[in-house]
Amino acid sequence: MTVRNQSPHEMFVQMALAHRPEAKFDATSAAEFEAWKNDTLPKVMATLGRLPERVPANPELQVEWQDGNVIRQKWVIDVGPYLSSTVFVNRPADMAEGEKRPAILCWHGHGRYGKESVMGRGATPEVRDGIARANYNFGYQMAEKGFITFASDWMGRGDNDDTRKPNHRDVSHGRDWCNLYYLNATMLGMTSIGINTTHGMAVTDFVAGLPMVDGDNLGVMGISGGGTATLWSALCDERIKATEIICYSDLWEAFGFRDLNYCGMQVAPGLYQLVDLPDLQGLLAPRPLLVDIGAEDDCFRIETSTKCFSQVEHIYETAGHRDRLELDLHPGGHAWGGNKSEAFFRKYLGL
Numbered sequence: 283m284t285v286r287n288q289s290p291h292e293m294f295v296q297m298a299l300a301h302r303p304e305a306k307f308d309a310t311s312a313a314e315f316e317a318w319k320n321d322t323l324p325k326v327m328a329t330l331g332r333l334p335e336r337v338p339a340n341p342e343l344q345v346e347w348q349d350g351n352v353i354r355q356k357w358v359i360d361v362g363p364y365l366s367s368t369v370f371v372n373r374p375a376d377m378a379e380g381e382k383r384p385a386i387l388c389w390h391g392h393g394r395y396g397k398e399s400v401m402g403r404g405a406t407p408e409v410r411d412g413i414a415r416a417n418y419n420f421g422y423q424m425a426e427k428g429f430i431t432f433a434s435d436w437m438g439r440g441d442n443d444d445t446r447k448p449n450h451r452d453v454s455h456g457r458d459w460c461n462l463y464y465l466n467a468t469m470l471g472m473t474s475i476g477i478n479t480t481h482g483m484a485v486t487d488f489v490a491g492l493p494m495v496d497g498d499n500l501g502v503m504g505i506s507g508g509g510t511a512t513l514w515s516a517l518c519d520e521r522i523k524a525t526e527i528i529c530y531s532d533l534w535e536a537f538g539f540r541d542l543n544y545c546g547m548q549v550a551p552g553l554y555q556l557v558d559l560p561d562l563q564g565l566l567a568p569r570p571l572l573v574d575i576g577a578e579d580d581c582f583r584i585e586t587s588t589k590c591f592s593q594v595e596h597i598y599e600t601a602g603h604r605d606r607l608e609l610d611l612h613p614g615g616h617a618w619g620g621n622k623s624e625a626f627f628r629k630y631l632g633l
Contacts, residue, residue, distance in 0.1 A: 298539035305556045307597050315601040329550035330476035334362040339488045351375050352425045359488050361481040367434045368441040369485050370401040372425035382496040384631035385430040388421035389504025389511040396440025397433035416617040427624045428633055432489045436478040437463050464546025474547040479514045499631040505529050510548045524630035528574040528618050534558050536586040560590045564597030570606040572626045578615040
């Protein structure tokens with residue numbers, strides 16, 4: 283009797299295992315790297331679909347207060363024709379009048395509180411527990427170390443969560459809003475990645491124009507789903523000089539197809555047809571990149587996370603810029619290692 287597979291999931295797993303992306307990196311010289319990047323990056327950008335229109339920010343400073351050695355600001359700006367976003371800005375309390383500092387965009391992961399955890403607003407036991415588990419408040423810690431940090435929410439999290447006040451619009455019936463937004467976006471020829479990244483660029487435009495910010499020295503860092511947002515922010519915004527991707531290194535055949543460890547805010551039509559995740563990270567070369575991998579990460583397993591990094595390492599080495607790629611392989615789980623971040627951003631942002 284013929285043994286047949288009747289599991290659609292297994293079908294896709296086997297398809298992924300047999301698949302080789304069309305633009306997978308196979309260059310052997312710096313010149314070939316440049317040709318690969320010049321050909322591949324526009325194709326990758328095209329998968330994002332139609333991007334939202336840009337609008338004036340119309341900023342409103344709602345409150346400013348001091349918390350330890352950090353001064354916090356809460357702004358609301360317009361990020362598109364139909365959406366506003368709350369922006370948190372942290373700055374060191376010891377800044378002199380008229381002084382400018384480099385700024386780092388800090389992207390949150392899938393926690394429902396969004397930017398609040400990243401920027402260190404531990405208002406509830408749940409938020410504080412999340413910060414403790416994942417060393418999650420890097421937007422606060424990096425401000426303590428001398429940088430200006432800023433953050434907003436991607437769709438479905440924090441103040442852009444449809445289930446939280448003042449929205450109270452929970453029509454999801456328990457479904458993942460990330461997937462619902464993706465479905466809505468693709469019906470309009472758009473993607474969640476494209477929308478979130480464009481909104482992040484609008485936030486960066488606003489913060490880079492603040493009088494205390496050195497707009498010529500901008501970085502980005504983010505964890506998990508925020509690692510996705512970090513990667514795409516750096517790919518889409520040439521102003522970003524240095525990038526730290528935290529717990530978002532793996533191979534699509536493993537974390538995407540085998541483990542189903544992703545959602546609608548991480549995908550674009552035809553993306554894996556073109557490239558794997560190491561190729562996407564490698565497209566950042568020659569710009570500096572720091573990668574955090576947790577040895578005990580239960581989201582992105584160490585055996586494939588390190589395979590991803592090895593492929594990125596090969597791309598940077600072939601491009602002639604291996605010295606601009608760093609790894610923080612820390613003994614923790616799905617968390618920010620924080621062992622190299624300060625030195626990395628000081629080196630490349632000039633603090």
